Amino acid sequence: MMCNTTDQGPNGEHEHGQAAGAADAAFTSLLEDSAEELYDQAPCGYLSTLMDGTIAKINTTLLDWLGLSRDQVVGRMRFADLLTIGGKLYHETHFAPMLQMQGEVNAVALDLKAGGKQRLPVLVTSKVKTSDDGDPLLIRTTVFDARDRRAYEKELLRGRQAAEEARRQAEADRARLQEALAVLQQSLLPAELPEIPGLEAAAHYHTASPDLLGGDFYDLVPLDTNRWAFFLGDVCGKGPQAAALTSLTRYTLRAAALHDPDPVTVLSTLNTVLHDRYTRGDPRYCTAIFGILQPDNDHVSVHLASGGHPSALIQHADGTADYLPTPGGMLIGVLPNASFTSAHTELARGDTLLLYTDGLTEARIGPQRELYGEEALRTFTTAQPAAGPQALIAALTGLLAGFGKGLDDDTALLALGMPDPFPTPADGDHRLR
Numbered sequence: 001m002m003c004n005t006t007d008q009g010p011n012g013e014h015e016h017g018q019a020a021g022a023a024d025a026a027f028t029s030l031l032e033d034s035a036e037e038l039y040d041q042a043p044c045g046y047l048s049t050l051m052d053g054t055i056a057k058i059n060t061t062l063l064d065w066l067g068l069s070r071d072q073v074v075g076r077m078r079f080a081d082l083l084t085i086g087g088k089l090y091h092e093t094h095f096a097p098m099l100q101m102q103g104e105v106n107a108v109a110l111d112l113k114a115g116g117k118q119r120l121p122v123l124v125t126s127k128v129k130t131s132d133d134g135d136p137l138l139i140r141t142t143v144f145d146a147r148d149r150r151a152y153e154k155e156l157l158r159g160r161q162a163a164e165e166a167r168r169q170a171e172a173d174r175a176r177l178q179e180a181l182a183v184l185q186q187s188l189l190p191a192e193l194p195e196i197p198g199l200e201a202a203a204h205y206h207t208a209s210p211d212l213l214g215g216d217f218y219d220l221v222p223l224d225t226n227r228w229a230f231f232l233g234d235v236c237g238k239g240p241q242a243a244a245l246t247s248l249t250r251y252t253l254r255a256a257a258l259h260d261p262d263p264v265t266v267l268s269t270l271n272t273v274l275h276d277r278y279t280r281g282d283p284r285y286c287t288a289i290f291g292i293l294q295p296d297n298d299h300v301s302v303h304l305a306s307g308g309h310p311s312a313l314i315q316h317a318d319g320t321a322d323y324l325p326t327p328g329g330m331l332i333g334v335l336p337n338a339s340f341t342s343a344h345t346e347l348a349r350g351d352t353l354l355l356y357t358d359g360l361t362e363a364r365i366g367p368q369r370e371l372y373g374e375e376a377l378r379t380f381t382t383a384q385p386a387a388g389p390q391a392l393i394a395a396l397t398g399l400l401a402g403f404g405k406g407l408d409d410d411t412a413l414l415a416l417g418m419p420d421p422f423p424t425p426a427d428g429d430h431r432l433r
Helices: 010-032 036-040 059-064 083-103 147-187 240-259 263-278 374-383 390-405
Strands: 043-047 053-058 104-114 118-130 138-144 200-204 217-224 228-235 287-295 299-305 312-314 321-324 341-349 352-358 412-417
Touching: 043 059, 059 138, 059 352, 083 118, 118 147, 138 217, 138 240, 200 217, 200 390, 217 240, 217 412, 228 240, 228 412, 240 263, 240 287, 240 299, 263 287, 263 299, 312 374, 321 341, 321 374, 352 390, 390 412
Parallel strands: none
Antiparallel strands: 043 053, 043 138, 104 118, 118 138, 200 412, 217 228, 228 287, 287 299, 299 341, 312 321, 312 352, 352 412
16 A cells, blocks of 8 residues: 655644754754854863973863863963873873874873873874974864773773683693593503513503593503413593593403413403493493413414404514404404404514504595505504514604694504514523513
8 A cells, every 4th residue: 555645634744843843943053053162062172282292272171081270271281291100101202203203193092190180091183283384383182081992991801811811721720631631541551561581562552632531451461470461452432431441441351361361261251341331321342452472482472362453463573564363353342242263373583463453553644534554554564674572662653653633543552572582691681671
């Protein structure tokens, strides 16, 4: 429906007339304001000074802010006299020189000495008036009350300071947490590997994130005077729950090995413990290799079993490297009657047995972030001199460091072997770590 705006009743015409009359009255009142009154009662401060700073003219607004009379100011004070000590120093060293060079200075924050020894934050803009010949005549200055702005700036500064303090506190808390996690992580690993006469052992643990507890583990423990149990594995998950599972796994493997060291039996015992403990609403599992070392003159007999874990790698003294296959071993803790795969081998002089967790082979490399993989690990190991477990672990430690951000999972390494040549008591201290 179209509305005819020109068709108005008596009431509409009356209201329109009243509005027009009010606007006319306001406009007339504005015209009656003199230039002097607009200057004197302006919502900001105005003053004019001679080139030496002596105040020649000042408006009432600024006088009211200062708590001074016109007689006290005009011809008796300079603009710098209105400023606080700090403001006066800045005026003399920066403001006045810039004004002299540029002829204009805009929106400089200063403090005036207001009535009652109060500081009045203001924004000051000054401009030099010149003659037709370009000679400076006087300085015109506008002063804006900046109390609200200063309050906002202080509040903003307090906010920034609070945020900075919160950031520092968060960093301190994170550092303390990382320290606590590092200590806890170390408690899940042996403080040092035991010394085995005639053998050499080395290990390394790489933490992918200092903010998370990892679930990788390893250990080497004596069973009797001539047999040693070793194991390495990886529990599912991260954090405190993974740490609890790691602790349970380590101590279960240790206890089971002392009761019956057969590798398959040990892993079966661990499977029973984890399945009974974690299948009720919170299923958890792990992968692991458990084995027995038995030195015998010029070789070391190795009997091991695997439960879902990557195969061990053997670096031979002749410069080759091969995996020791353990196919078919199941994850530990998932099924009540899991099957595990065992294997036997003998390490000759100069051979090294390497156990590792999948953080190593699942590292991402190159622009395409491809998996590093088991074949690359075998090739890398083959390229290293067969100089024993410690040398191999040192080389792998450098490899892990080179992955950078491509290594996003914890990695545990354990290497065991017989040095070449086989040490004898006549060689001195033959117990190597």
